[in-house]
Amino acid sequence: MNPIAGQVCCVAFLLTIVVTAATSVGADGGSQGVSSPPGSALQAGATLTYGSGDREQPPWTVDSVHRDVALGGRTGCARIYLRMRPDQTAATPRVACRGGDTLFAWSAATSAWRVERPLGAGMTLRVPQQSGATLDYTTAQVGDTTISGHRIGYVHTTIITYDPQGRLVRRLRERYAIALATALGGVFEAPDSSTAGAWRESQRFDLLRLSIKAPDPTEPER
Numbered sequence: 001m002n003p004i005a006g007q008v009c010c011v012a013f014l015l016t017i018v019v020t021a022a023t024s025v026g027a028d029g030g031s032q033g034v035s036s037p038p039g040s041a042l043q044a045g046a047t048l049t050y051g052s053g054d055r056e057q058p059p060w061t062v063d064s065v066h067r068d069v070a071l072g073g074r075t076g077c078a079r080i081y082l083r084m085r086p087d088q089t090a091a092t093p094r095v096a097c098r099g100g101d102t103l104f105a106w107s108a109a110t111s112a113w114r115v116e117r118p119l120g121a122g123m124t125l126r127v128p129q130q131s132g133a134t135l136d137y138t139t140a141q142v143g144d145t146t147i148s149g150h151r152i153g154y155v156h157t158t159i160i161t162y163d164p165q166g167r168l169v170r171r172l173r174e175r176y177a178i179a180l181a182t183a184l185g186g187v188f189e190a191p192d193s194s195t196a197g198a199w200r201e202s203q204r205f206d207l208l209r210l211s212i213k214a215p216d217p218t219e220p221e222r
Contacts, residue, residue: 034119034142034153034178038098039065041150041179041212042080048180049209056208060084063091071095071106072113096181103181119178121155132164143175145184148210152177154184171199183207 047059063081071077074097081091095106097113101120104113118125118137125137140156154175161169174186185206189199 034121034144034155038096038103038119038178039078039080039181041152042181043212045213047209047211048182048207049211050205051208052203052205058086059209059211069095072111074099074104074113077106117157117159117176119155119176133169134162134166136160136162139176145175147184147207150210150212152179152184152210154178157183170202180207180210 042062042065044062044064046062049059050057061083063083066079068075069077069079077095077097079093079095081093083091096116097104097106098119101118101123102125103116103119105116106112107114115125115127117127118139121139121142123137123139127135127137129135136159138158138160140158142153142155144151144153146152154177157174157176159172159174161171163169168191170191171189172186173189174183176182177184183205186204187201188203190202192198192200
């Protein structure tokens with residue numbers, strides 16, 4: 001998803017902002033490392049504000065998070081409801097589970113789990129798309145950074161998109177944050193027609209602000 005071009009970020013095109021059984025984040029945000037469950041930092045009411053250059057996008061808003069979901073033979077999954085536009089009348093539900101160092105997303109269209117992306121360092125994964133396109137994922141080193149007082153871990157990830165005929169379409173180099181189940185920032189690139197094997201930047205984005213309220217211990221987890 002691309003927060004600049006459409007309210008969505010990261011070729012997971014998806015960002016598929018999804019969560020699986022997660023730990024609560026403290027008032028200071030806690031340390032959300034790359035080994036955290038997907039979406040472990042997200043809470044109801046959380047907002048993520050992206051920007052590109054001097055242009056800021058309307059924030060994404062998490063309506064609710066539902067933990068310990070059992071679906072399609074997997075348990076310990078979670079479903080979140082997310083609004084990616086301020087005029088979105090109904091929040092979009094996303095469901096996912098983590099299996100080791102791989103993220104699986106639930107497809108409502110096929111009522112089945114599908115591989116979404118690799119989560120560990122030094123991994124490669126080819127993910128065919130229903131359109132016939134292919135996404136090739138390669139992960140590199142891990143790191144962490146602090147955004148709005150929240151320490152968030154990430155893994156450097158490169159995603160190359162091929163069309164159904166195997167032609168290069170684009171490359172995305174991003175910092176994918178497992179605790180948010182989306183990217184902290186990245187650069188989209190297109191093949192450079194003037195130089196074989198070269199790329200030219202077409203767009204970049206960054207998470208500017210992250211607002212996550214501390215969970216109320218008197219309220220049951222949803």
